[in-house]
Amino acid sequence: MPAESDCTEMLDSETKAVETPEDHADELRLWLRLLTCTTLIEGEVRGRLRQRFDVTLPRFDLMAQLDKAPDGMTLSDVSKRMMVSNGNVTGLVERLVESGHLDRRTSETDRRVQVIRLTKLGRAEFRRMAAEHETWIADLFADLTPKDVRELMRLLAKTKASAQKSAARRRP
């Protein structure tokens, strides 16, 4: 009875690589750790936004998208950028228009399209929140060296590309 091989790839009797029940425990652990980090930070930011500014994270995120687009965005654009469903954006925008933070108008050239912008109030409030938000993030990542940050950026870029490729394989 042969001892177990230490080889990663098992060879069959014809010396050809064979399908083994592969061990993907490391990738699984990596995914769980990634998720933990994100959940942890997201929860912290959510809580601080609520306490300091009485605003929800999704509202803040939507305003952040619009702050980068002075000429406004369509709902579809927002939906893609935020990676959330269309219906989600509809409701979010509704509430932000209601509270006076957003301005929504139908496009002149394509009556299907809704263009939304930050109002003066919306922009002012967002800028105030964003300034503080940036310090929270800096604090949350405070123990990472600049090199750590660079390296994480690189590896996460690679991760993103890998995941996008995998997603595209399934849904071409």
Place this chain on the structure above:
Amino acid sequence: MPAESDCTEMLDSETKAVETPEDHADELRLWLRLLTCTTLIEGEVRGRLRQRFDVTLPRFDLMAQLDKAPDGMTLSDVSKRMMVSNGNVTGLVERLVESGHLDRRTSETDRRVQVIRLTKLGRAEFRRMAAEHETWIADLFADLTPKDVRELMRLLAKTKASAQKSAARRRP
């Protein structure tokens, strides 16, 4: 009028480090990239779970926790592990008991405590899903080398510790 310094830390007229409006753009970008990766992968997993097994991600996550605890867990344990609110767990458990995947009983020794376990059905279904789930994760991370995975694990561990420290500073 002096030219702008290239120094990271500015010095004032008395040659003492001075508060500058610090630039945390890198950390902010890192956070957004982290969030993008997680959202991307999470969405992909959510979609596959729904298509293949008609199960939601939160249900799967809860079953995953219980699979690791053959003797069951209290609702508080689950809540802490999953990093979600207590009320959230209550509802999730309710639906999973309803569908026959979970068994819930009041602790003999402490009538405040509810202990939940996977039923035979729940465990069987979870194992079936988990096997496939693992291959999805492997595929999503397929372009990372083993070294990349190790390095990411290390950096995310550091990130997690940093974030926990920051959270504890605020909420001691």
Place this chain on the structure above:
DNA sequence: TGAAAACATTTTAGGCTTAAAACAATTTGG
């Protein structure tokens, strides 16, 4: 012992989120 504190869970109210279907407007291709 017995009131106060701590703990585990549920309830409440409101908002977020999704997938799928429906609707409306525009573009495309025969």
Place this chain on the structure above:
DNA sequence: CCAAATTGTTTTAAGCCTAAAATGTTTTCA
């Protein structure tokens, strides 16, 4: 030109999620 496909948004139904208050139970400690 016009029917079909595509695109942008909203609606629907169901479930997820949170914070805060409420409920019931156990522990603490004066």
